[in-house]
Amino acid sequence: MRVSELHVPAAQDDMSRPHWNAAIETMPLEQMREFQLHKLKQQVKYLYANSELYKAKFDTVGFEPGDLHTIEDLAKCPFTTKQELRAGQDVNPPFGLHQAAPMDRIVRMTSTAGTTGKPVFQGYTKSDIARRNESICRGLWGFGVRPGDRVINGFALSMFNAGVPFCTGIETLGAVDVPAGAERKAEGVLKIAREVKATVFVGTPSFAAYLAEKAPEVLGIEAKELGLRVICGGGESGFEQPSFQREMERVWGTRHVYDWASTSDAHPNVFAHCMHRNGKHHMTPDLALVQLIDPATGELKDFSEGAEGEYIFTHLDREACPLLRYRTGDILRVYTAPCACGRTGFRMDIIGRSDDMLIVRGLNLFPSAIQSLVGDFIPKATGKMQIVLRAPGPKVEPPLHVRVECNDGVSPDHALRDAIEKRIRADLSVTTAVELVPFGSFERTSTKTRLVIVDPTAKEPVS
């Protein structure tokens, strides 16, 4: 098959074309399946020959590369978990036992934030970096980013997976990378954005919101007066929610607000909005195979319109730290109906994480579902919220204690509280005790905001 996973920018490139790499992004699904199988066979051979972890895992179940005839045959291999990666790092630091390229071919590393345990490191060969750059270009190009744009990289640059790798991705696209970095804090980033006449911001949704909030104080102007054309990013929930999108459109004065998703170990497996914003497309089906499983049984689930399940992925040509049937813990809802943009990759929303799912009177509840409803109360509320548990989940007794932040100048009142409680009960059949907290109660950071905290000493909200 003669298609290239990598689009090489050329002087005669049509800047108005909607896709960075149309051959891949609009490839008919049947053809993509064949392409995936072809690459998967090579990748499994590569793992068997080069990765200690995968050789051992295949041996455990008596699987050999020659046993793979269809994509479904991959289900004979065991899953890979984050715990395994961590344990492997202790034995074979820094990358772990799944490392498949020799150290002298690895030229970069990144790490997970380590919020849920020891950080996990990822290594990249030059070829891994080229594919990763390609994946970033596909997403950003779809958001309308073009050569000539000055792109503020507002992600944390220190070790973070979306930090320096985004810098090289932006360069590959041909735009101007402005590596401001979240470490510079809102004041520094806003000043740079003004000085360089930035046109694009990439970062977490919390940071985008915080920058807009601080702009009048730091620069003496509203954020929208900076004239940014595209506001996008990811790293946490936010940009995918219609209410948050509307708020960002209002404060930044642009309708180009887009979401991006991946998990730290997953690159270059990425999902991104197209201009239609009806779920995020799988942008890299040629680089990573994505499958859905039932999180409880591990059984594969069919991809059909509206199907839900935990997604697992298998890198199709990652060299340094490849993963096979890796359990992400992210629960997706997928959409397979065609999209007007012409991309053939399925679309999805992340509806929660298997490890932060709560069970309230037998009902599964994802904190992000509550967050999404709270977002509908912007501008009275800021959209920020936190579920407070007295003891670790997943089983929780109602009423569920939910802290919701009021917006600047709005004082907590019964009517707002009752309206939020009523809305959550109507939509999710869950009784809550909403505690309205004043503006500024939640820390503003450029990193992830936790949706659930466990605090045995928290007081019950007064009704």
Ligand SMILES: [Zn+2]
């Ligand atoms: Zn689309």
